[in-house]
Amino acid sequence: MPRTILLSGSALALALTGQAFAQQRAAFPSEPPSHAEAGQCYSRVHHDAQYNTIRETVVVADGYESYEIWVNGRRVDSHVVEPVLDTRSQQYVSREAAxxxxxxxxxxxxxxxxxQVQPAxxxxxxxxxxxxxVSERVxxxxxxxxxxxxxxEGARSYRHDPETGEVWCxxxxxxxYRxxxxxxxxEPAQVREVPVEARYQTIEREVLRHPATVEEVPxxxxYASYEYRTVLHPAEVRARYVEExxxxLERYELVAPERYEWQRVECAEIDFSRHGQEGYQSSSAPASGGHGYEGRPVAALSGGGQDATLHPGAPQRWRPAREN
Structure with missing residues (x-):
């Protein structure tokens, strides 16, 4: 609940003759309303600053692409991709029949x-x-x-409140920041292709140039054989994307600054008997980050030269003279 200061219309009219509230900032309570009339009561109300909470989504880890090696339908934990080779034997004629x-x-x-004993x-x-x-400051x-x-010390502005006798800076x-x-x-992941050349083997064989004559003897x-290798299952690299x-992150944005305004209230709701000249106790001002001022009612002036009582914080020149 906001704290308030209560003044009667007659006291406000007397306060307009003083200069106690000159050179004040817009954020501090303004001058009492000039249109106040005798018998009217006003409340000076403090409104806190208003903020909006803004939630922002920030990336703490980028997405990236990862590669996996699969051989013959199985995942292999290695950085080198090798295919599956099959070794076979090929029979050839080492010496022809004759x-x-x-x-x-x-x-x-x-x-x-x-x-060829191994393909490329x-x-x-x-x-x-x-x-x-990396670190960022937000x-x-x-x-x-x-x-x-x-x-x-070092405040931008100072303010003396004559009603409370306190100094505000x-x-x-x-x-x-956070x-x-x-x-x-x-550096993104990379795949480098390394070609492997085919392998060959030299073989020798005898061929018939001049057959025998006269008696034929078969x-x-x-026969002989050599080994060679073929690619049974080629190497495979699969890409997998890792999501970011x-x-x-929460931050706060000012929507409306703190302010003060005068609001008219019913004088009948104010207990003036508790705020006499001798029994008056000053109210406390807000603590750091508070919401306003305590209410401080005063009595409205009667007409025709009768006595009127103001709160003790008012300057002496604001008090009406007593008739002899």
């Missing part, structure tokens, strides 16, 4: 051939992504001007 004659022997010629293929090397951690509350009770509260840390991708063929991670 006919040997008892008189003339057959004539053979040795030939050399180059055969490619393997892949993966360089993982490199991350860096403004969560802007600097603001507030009134504080008592003398504060306008000081600046510094802005509030430091956030997030991880960023400095010579059976001779976010967090919610």
């Amino acid at each position: 006919m040997r004659y008892r008189v003339t022997e057959p004539v053979y010629e040795t030939v050399t051939e180059r055969v 293929y490619s393997r892949y090397e993966i360089e993982p992504a490199r991350h860096e951690t 403004l969560v509350r802007e600097a603001r001007l507030v009134w504080r009770r008592g003398y504060v 306008l000081i600046e509260e510094p802005a509030e 430091t956030i840390t997030r991880s960023i991708v400095a 010579i059976p063929a001779q 991670r976010t967090d919610v």
Whole structure:
């Protein structure tokens, strides 16, 4: 609930003759209303500053792409992609069949051939992504001007309230910041293809150039074998995207500054008997970050030269003279 100060219309009319509230700022209570009439009562009401809470989503870790190695339908934990090779054996004729004659022997010629024992293929090397951690300073509350009770050195403005006898200082509260840390991708992951050349083997075999004559004696063929490798399952690299991670940051935005205004109230609701000249007790001003001033009722002036009682904080020149 806001705290208030209550004044009668007659006391307000007398207060207009003084200069106690000159040179005040807009945020401090304004001058009493000039249109007040005798018998009217007003309340000086303090309204707190209003803020909106703004929720912002910030990225604390960037999304990135990761690569996985799969061989024969299974995931392999390695940075080098190798295919699955199958080793096979190939039979060839090392010496052809012929006919040997008892008189003339057959004539053979040795030939050399180059055969492939491993085909060309490619393997892949993966360089993982490199991350860096960075810090950022985010403004969560802007600097603001507030009134504080008592003398504060270096204040922008000073205010003496003649009603309470207190001194108020306008000081600046510094802005509030928050430091956030997030991880960023400095270098993305890379896949490098490394070609592997085919492998060959040299073999020798004998071929018939001049068969035997006269008596034919069959010579059976001779066989040999060599090993070669084929790609049974090629290497496979699958990409997987890792989603970015976010967090919610709250900050406050000023919508309406603190202010004071005069509001008219019913004088019948004010107990003037508790605020006499001798028994009056001054009310406390708000603490740091408070909501206003305590109510301080005063009696309205009667007409025709009768006595009128003001609260003890009013200047002497505001008090009406007593008739002899």
